[in-house]
Amino acid sequence: MHACVLGAGVIGVTSAWQLAQQGWQVTLVDSATEPASGASHANGGQLSYSYVAPLAEPDVLPHLPTWLLNPSSPLRFRLRADPRQWRWCLQFLQACTHRAAAATTAQLLSLSYLSRQVLHDIQSTHAFDFGHAKNGKLIVYRTPSLLEKARDQVKLQADLGSDQRILNTQELIQLEPALAPAQAHLAGAVYTPSEESGDCARLTSALFKELAAMSNVNIRMGTTIQALQRTGNRIQALRTSQGDLIEADHFVMAAGMGSQPLMAQLGVQVPLYPLKGYSLSVPCAQAHVPAISVTDYERKTVYAKLGDTLRIAAMVGIGASNQGIETDRINLVRRQAQSLLPDVDLSAAQAWAGYRPATPHGRPWIGQSRAADNLWLNIGHGALGFTLACGSSHLLSSLIRQETPAIDPIPFQPRS
Numbered sequence: 001m002h003a004c005v006l007g008a009g010v011i012g013v014t015s016a017w018q019l020a021q022q023g024w025q026v027t028l029v030d031s032a033t034e035p036a037s038g039a040s041h042a043n044g045g046q047l048s049y050s051y052v053a054p055l056a057e058p059d060v061l062p063h064l065p066t067w068l069l070n071p072s073s074p075l076r077f078r079l080r081a082d083p084r085q086w087r088w089c090l091q092f093l094q095a096c097t098h099r100a101a102a103a104t105t106a107q108l109l110s111l112s113y114l115s116r117q118v119l120h121d122i123q124s125t126h127a128f129d130f131g132h133a134k135n136g137k138l139i140v141y142r143t144p145s146l147l148e149k150a151r152d153q154v155k156l157q158a159d160l161g162s163d164q165r166i167l168n169t170q171e172l173i174q175l176e177p178a179l180a181p182a183q184a185h186l187a188g189a190v191y192t193p194s195e196e197s198g199d200c201a202r203l204t205s206a207l208f209k210e211l212a213a214m215s216n217v218n219i220r221m222g223t224t225i226q227a228l229q230r231t232g233n234r235i236q237a238l239r240t241s242q243g244d245l246i247e248a249d250h251f252v253m254a255a256g257m258g259s260q261p262l263m264a265q266l267g268v269q270v271p272l273y274p275l276k277g278y279s280l281s282v283p284c285a286q287a288h289v290p291a292i293s294v295t296d297y298e299r300k301t302v303y304a305k306l307g308d309t310l311r312i313a314a315m316v317g318i319g320a321s322n323q324g325i326e327t328d329r330i331n332l333v334r335r336q337a338q339s340l341l342p343d344v345d346l347s348a349a350q351a352w353a354g355y356r357p358a359t360p361h362g363r364p365w366i367g368q369s370r371a372a373d374n375l376w377l378n379i380g381h382g383a384l385g386f387t388l389a390c391g392s393s394h395l396l397s398s399l400i401r402q403e404t405p406a407i408d409p410i411p412f413q414p415r416s
Contacts, residue, residue: 003400004029004238004248006225006262007255009040010204010389011378015252016217017122017207018397026217027246028208029238031224031258036204038256039385042279042352044313045304046293047196048137048387049116050162052108053153054362055275055316055382056095072332074300078319085319088273091360102156104362107411108384109160111364114406115391116196122390126210130202131307137195137293138167138176144187146297154190164192178290182340197293197304199311200386220246225255227265228375235372250400253369254378256357266371268416272380274355276317278330280337281350284310288343299336310344312337325353358382366392366412367399376400377414 001024005016008030020026032038067073079085095101123132141147147166154164172189173180211217224241228251237245253259263270289310294303301314314333320326330351338346359365359380369375378396381388395412398405 001025001250002027002248003250003252004246005252005254006030006238007253007258008032008035008204008208008221009038009254009256010036010200010385011256011381011392012252012254013204013207013211014389014393015254015378015396016211018393019400020211020214020217022397022401023216026211027220027248028211028217029220029223029225029240029246030255031222031241033222035208035221036201039354039356040200040204041354042281042311042313043200043277043356043386044279044302044383045131045197045199045306045311046137046295046302046387047116047119047198048384049112049196050109050157050164050192050194051137051139051190052105052112052384052387054095054101054104054108055358056092056104056360056362057101058096058098059149061093061096071328074315076315076317076320076329078317078321080319084269085273088271088360089318091271095361100361105156106160107363108388109157109162110407111388111391111395111412112384113161113391114394115388118390118394128203128206130199130206131309132196132198133305134194134196135292135305136191136193137295138172139190139295139297140172140179141187141189141297142185143298147187150190162192163194164190167191176290176292176294178288178341179294181342195293197306198386199306199309225258225262228262230266230372233373235375250374250376252376252378252396252400256379257355259357259377259379263369263371268369268371270365270377270379270416271359272357273318273360274320275358275382276315276320276323276353277313277356277383278315278325278333279311279313279352280330280333280346281352282310282312282344282346283348284308284344288341290341296336296340301333301336303337303341312349323354325351356382356385363412364388364392365414366396367409367414369414370416
């Protein structure tokens with residue numbers, strides 16, 4: 001069997017990897033010249049397997065007025081004359097209920113635990129160097145009342161198999177001394193010892209290199225995908241910018257936001273919207289860098305040591321006009337990072353900004369599209385793309401090959 005995978009980010013590359021490992025012929029296509037050129041390039045680096053609460057949760061609603069009016073808030077919203085934005089935002093607000101958030105959390109945990117196991121299985125046979133560390137994760141809180149509210153989420157996830165505990169300020173600083181300069185501003189933290197971190201782009205590139213060396217894999221980088229040609233209920237071929245057609249038995253859509261216009265040509269409106277994020281990559285051959293992955297909850301900023309780099313990622317932008325780096329936002333990331341880690345030198349930090357394609361409810365779409373019998377979707381992972389990539393691709397591969405999946409696929413089934 002032959003599968004054509006559209007997109008060479010971490011989702012597309014792991015999808016191609018799973019099928020190629022089963023002996024399938026695989027063609028991997030992307031308009032970029034290098035893998036991991038989009039959302040996979042410089043993300044937060046956290047493999048947050050035990051903390052996958054969706055962005056759409058009840059606590060978002062009371063914070064929205066403050067976030068929307070405060071230029072220093074983690075959320076920037078620009079209203080566009082775009083019905084897709086309005087539909088996405090309305091569906092997002094509808095998903096901000098206790099019942100919906102609890103159900104989505106349970107579903108994402110099943111996928112994240114599968115993803116952890118699949119990545120570890122890959123590591124057992126391939127010694128990829130991507131700055132991977134099993135270093136745990138701290139979610140630090142500045143406001144005591146929010147730390148108390150976090151107990152409910154910890155209890156929910158404990159019932160679903162997570163190992164987490166609440167730390168007071170003294171326990172937090174004892175565990176992670178790099179946060180001592182900000183001790184007076186911290187109320188405590190949620191600590192998850194089992195969490196991991198790594199460089200998404202480096203893992204994607206390592207898998208891509210292995211794929212390129214396989215005789216059953218054809219790589220087509222620098223190739224713009226113009227359209228999927230459908231006859232009846234099947235996709236017959238992919239038409240490229242180079243004027244040729246790529247025929248296959250199955251097609252996997254994993255092109256991030258690029259999936260939206262391609263699906264629209266088939267008459268399908270996928271509920272994706274780009275959430276813009278920012279990051280700094282800081283050389284960290286220096287002291288004062290946290291050894292444990294850290295999330296500053298109220299500022300929505302994450303810190304992860306990836307080998308010799310400290311990755312700092314932050315912000316959510318809804319309605320950004322492009323993927324360029326907005327000076328005021330990246331400077332805000334710098335200021336907030338400096339306030340938490342004042343002894344870390346940010347002078348050599350490299351800035352990045354990009355889109356994270358997200359569904360309004362926070363669950364990715366993984367499975368067969370209703371647009372065609374042989375078209376499969378693996379899209380909409382938002383900020384959890386790195387965490388969920390290996391599990392999503394394993395789940396999709398089992399569905400394509402008509403094998404019993406490791407987890408329930410129904411919550412992730414595409415609706416169109």
